[in-house]
Amino acid sequence: MKTINTVIFDLGGVLIDWNPEYVYLEVFEGNREKMDWFFKTICTQDWNENQDAGYPLQKATSERIALFPEHEDLIRIYYDRWEEMLGNAIEGTVDILKSLIGNTSYKVIALTNWSHETFPIALKRFDFLHWFEGIVVSGEEKTRKPFKDIYELTLKRYNINPEESIFIDDNLRNIEASRELGINGIHFESPKTLREQLKHYSINI
Known part of the structure; x- marks a missing residue:
C-alpha cells in the first residue's frame, strides 16, 4: 500500500x-408509516439526488406537484423548509x-x-x-x-x-x-x- x-x-x-425526518416527522404528527410512504413514493431519494446533480429546485418541485397535485403542500415543504432538515x-x-x-x-x-x-x-x-x-x-x-x-x-x-x-x-x-x-x-x-x-x-x- x-x-x-x-x-x-x-x-x-x-x-x-442532515435528515428530512427532522421536518416531516413533525408534519406527519409522528406517524412514521405515513412519512416513510411519502419518501418512498413522492419525495424520493432518487428525486432529491437529481437536484444534487444540479437540477433546479423550483423546477423539480413544480414537476413533482404536477405528478402528485393532491400532495402539493407536502412537496413544497421539502425545499421551503430544507434548512430545518440541516442538523x-x-x-x-x-x-x-x-x-x-x-x-x-x-x-x-x-x-x-x-x-x-x-x-x-x-x-x-x-x-x-x-x-x-x-x-x-x-x-x-x-x-x-x-x-x-x-x-x-x-x-x-x-x-x-x-x-x-x-x-x-x-x-x-x-x-x-x-x-x-x-x-x-x-x-x-x-x-x-x-x-x-x-x-x-x-x-x-
Missing part, C-alpha cells in the same frame, strides 16, 4: 447531520478533520452530493467547511456520486494520485464506485470507528 497523502471527506452524514455538525468527525488539517502531511478535500442552491446555507453555518483545500459540490458540477466523472474531476482538479488517497463516505455505494478508480475507501459508521479505520492506513490522529 502506498502512503496516503490525501484525505477526501463526504459531508452529509459524515461531518454534517448539527458531527463533532467527533470535525475533531478528526481538524487534526488532519493541522498536519502538513495531508491534503484534505471534500466531495459532496449537494445542491448548489442550498450549499451556501451550509457554508454560512459551518466554519469548518472553510478549512478544506477545496470542495467539489455535485450541484455545481452537474453530476454526482457514484458516477465516475465526479471522482475523475476531483482527482484531476487537485492533482491527486488515487492510490495515495482515501475517501470517507457514509454511503457504501459511493465507496465502491471510488474503489473502481483505485481510490482507497472507508465506509463511515461513526467518528470512533473512523479513527480506528484510519490507523489501517497509518493515519494516527
Whole structure:
C-alpha cells in the first residue's frame, strides 16, 4: 500500500447531520408509516439526488406537484423548509478533520452530493467547511456520486494520485464506485470507528 497523502471527506452524514425526518416527522404528527410512504413514493431519494446533480429546485418541485397535485403542500415543504432538515455538525468527525488539517502531511478535500442552491446555507453555518483545500459540490458540477466523472474531476482538479488517497463516505455505494478508480475507501459508521479505520492506513490522529 502506498502512503496516503490525501484525505477526501463526504459531508452529509459524515461531518454534517442532515435528515428530512427532522421536518416531516413533525408534519406527519409522528406517524412514521405515513412519512416513510411519502419518501418512498413522492419525495424520493432518487428525486432529491437529481437536484444534487444540479437540477433546479423550483423546477423539480413544480414537476413533482404536477405528478402528485393532491400532495402539493407536502412537496413544497421539502425545499421551503430544507434548512430545518440541516442538523448539527458531527463533532467527533470535525475533531478528526481538524487534526488532519493541522498536519502538513495531508491534503484534505471534500466531495459532496449537494445542491448548489442550498450549499451556501451550509457554508454560512459551518466554519469548518472553510478549512478544506477545496470542495467539489455535485450541484455545481452537474453530476454526482457514484458516477465516475465526479471522482475523475476531483482527482484531476487537485492533482491527486488515487492510490495515495482515501475517501470517507457514509454511503457504501459511493465507496465502491471510488474503489473502481483505485481510490482507497472507508465506509463511515461513526467518528470512533473512523479513527480506528484510519490507523489501517497509518493515519494516527
